[in-house]
Amino acid sequence: MSASRTLLVFLAGLVLGSAVPSGAQPRDPAARGKYIFAAAGGCGCHTEKDRVDRGLNAGGRRYDGPFGTVYATNITPDPETGIGKWTDEQVITAIRSGRRPNGERLLPVHPYPTFNGMAEEDLRTLVAYLRSVKPVKRANTPKRISVPLFESVFLPAWLAYFAARETPPPTAPVSGLARGEYLARAVGHCGECHTPRTVTMSLDNSRLFAGNPKSRGPEGSAVPNITPDRDTGLGGWTEEQIVDYMATGNKPDGDVAGGLMGEVIQGTSAGYKDLTRADLTAIARYLKSIPPVKNRIGE
Amino acid sequence: MTVRSRVCGSVLVIVGTALVAAACASSEMMKVGSGDPVADRQRLMKNVGANWADIQAKAKANNFEAIAVNADTLALNAMHVPALFPKGSLTDKSKAKPEIWQKWDEFVKVAKNLETQSEKLRDTARAKKNDEVQAMLKDFGRNVCGACHTPFRVPPPQRS
Numbered sequence: 001m002s003a004s005r006t007l008l009v010f011l012a013g014l015v016l017g018s019a020v021p022s023g024a025q026p027r028d029p030a031a032r033g034k035y036i037f038a039a040a041g042g043c044g045c046h047t048e049k050d051r052v053d054r055g056l057n058a059g060g061r062r063y064d065g066p067f068g069t070v071y072a073t074n075i076t077p078d079p080e081t082g083i084g085k086w087t088d089e090q091v092i093t094a095i096r097s098g099r100r101p102n103g104e105r106l107l108p109v110h111p112y113p114t115f116n117g118m119a120e121e122d123l124r125t126l127v128a129y130l131r132s133v134k135p136v137k138r139a140n141t142p143k144r145i146s147v148p149l150f151e152s153v154f155l156p157a158w159l160a161y162f163a164a165r166e167t168p169p170p171t172a173p174v175s176g177l178a179r180g181e182y183l184a185r186a187v188g189h190c191g192e193c194h195t196p197r198t199v200t201m202s203l204d205n206s207r208l209f210a211g212n213p214k215s216r217g218p219e220g221s222a223v224p225n226i227t228p229d230r231d232t233g234l235g236g237w238t239e240e241q242i243v244d245y246m247a248t249g250n251k252p253d254g255d256v257a258g259g260l261m262g263e264v265i266q267g268t269s270a271g272y273k274d275l276t277r278a279d280l281t282a283i284a285r286y287l288k289s290i291p292p293v294k295n296r297i298g299e
Numbered sequence: 300m301t302v303r304s305r306v307c308g309s310v311l312v313i314v315g316t317a318l319v320a321a322a323c324a325s326s327e328m329m330k331v332g333s334g335d336p337v338a339d340r341q342r343l344m345k346n347v348g349a350n351w352a353d354i355q356a357k358a359k360a361n362n363f364e365a366i367a368v369n370a371d372t373l374a375l376n377a378m379h380v381p382a383l384f385p386k387g388s389l390t391d392k393s394k395a396k397p398e399i400w401q402k403w404d405e406f407v408k409v410a411k412n413l414e415t416q417s418e419k420l421r422d423t424a425r426a427k428k429n430d431e432v433q434a435m436l437k438d439f440g441r442n443v444c445g446a447c448h449t450p451f452r453v454p455p456p457q458r459s
Binding site for chain 2: 049221222224248249250252253254255256257258259260261262263265266273
């Protein structure tokens with residue numbers, strides 16, 4: 001090869017290399033899917049606490065709500081009790097639209113209106129990863145709905161009038177604020193915990209990420225305001241401190257994350273701690289860019 | 300009274316006095332802290348947090364050997380943890396969850412883990428094994444502090 005052709009190839013590599021996503025991804029779809037799984041907090045809702053080794057994604061975790069009680073489902077590739085017999089399209093439909101193959105509607109404890117904001121390619125790689133974990137035979141525990149006509153009347157009405165659906169991008173953003181917004185709003189579904197809930201328990205996106213008191217937070221926990229408000233939010237944190245927190249759980253004052261946030265940082269087979277520094281920086285920059293909302297979340 | 304019985308009596312008085320003095324001294328030694336375990340453990344945890352923040356600041360400045368003194372403090376604090384959570388000390392004033400007493404053996408185990416991991420960090424820092432110290436610090440917060448905070452503590456109110 002001539003010197004000028006070598007230089008041309010080298011320059012072409014530089015140009016193409018600069019288009020590589022800020023979080024450069026492995027080639028294998030399942031490995032890429034594991035990264036998306038990490039960005040979603042390890043889908044910890046589907047794994048019982050302290051059962052990561054024996055029951056990753058095998059379901060069983062209990063959620064109590066004003067409607068009754070539901071239990072997370074088995075999303076391992078077990079053919080009898082999991083998603084082993086589902087097609088990729090059926091799994092994707094369940095994730096983003098909340099419908100099972102038999103047409104049954106999922107309760108939005110699984111936040112499908114938010115996951116609807118995930119790009120198609122990320123959903124496909126996520127499915128590839130879900131199919132790669134060990135199948136676990138564990139029958140799903142039936143839900144117990146205590147409100148009459150809840151699934152046939154109230155839930156469809158709530159979804160139609162109150163549940164804002166995120167819009168999926170044509171392709172997953174790879175860098176910048178768009179990447180941070182995509183990871184925070186859709187994949188990481190941060191708003192499901194951090195955005196205030198109205199009296200109808202829908203998300204009040206006019207106060208995006210402004211926190212929830214104990215009465216409205218997940219599993220009865222108060223959830224912090226992560227808008228850049230200086231008095232009540234993360235305005236006093238630097239971008240680096242936000243990144244460090246999501247990567248390690250370490251807070252600037254020496255405290256360490258616990259509770260549900262500790263769970264999603266640690267994840268199950270993967271969690272926020274496994275995201276690249278570039279992606280965590282994109283999320284931190286996005287959080288610093290959204291409107292500050294004064295909303296003190298106390299005791 | 301014979302000389303022998305006087306001597307025996309004197310010995311008994313001396314020994315008895317010594318025993319009483321020892322008992323008083325040990326009861327004073329056992330009364331550690333203010334007597335309010337909730338206030339004491341909150342102060343202890345603030346001290347743990349301050350030392351952990353200091354460790355991270357020193358690591359960022361590549362001052363790894365200096366971390367040893369903070370790690371030693373963490374280990375010493377960890378020794379006191381179980382005693383600061385006596386039965387009956389669950390209160391709305393603290394972030395301790397009832398799971399502490401429901402899963403006491405597990406709680407004691409994670410406290411002991413803080414002690415042993417802190418000692419390991421101290422010894423590694425003193426030995427100037429900087430790469431090993433860095434590797435330990437990467438997961439220390441999550442795996443050691445988080446191992447207790449996640450199951451046993453209600454997240455504290457937000458501080459900006």
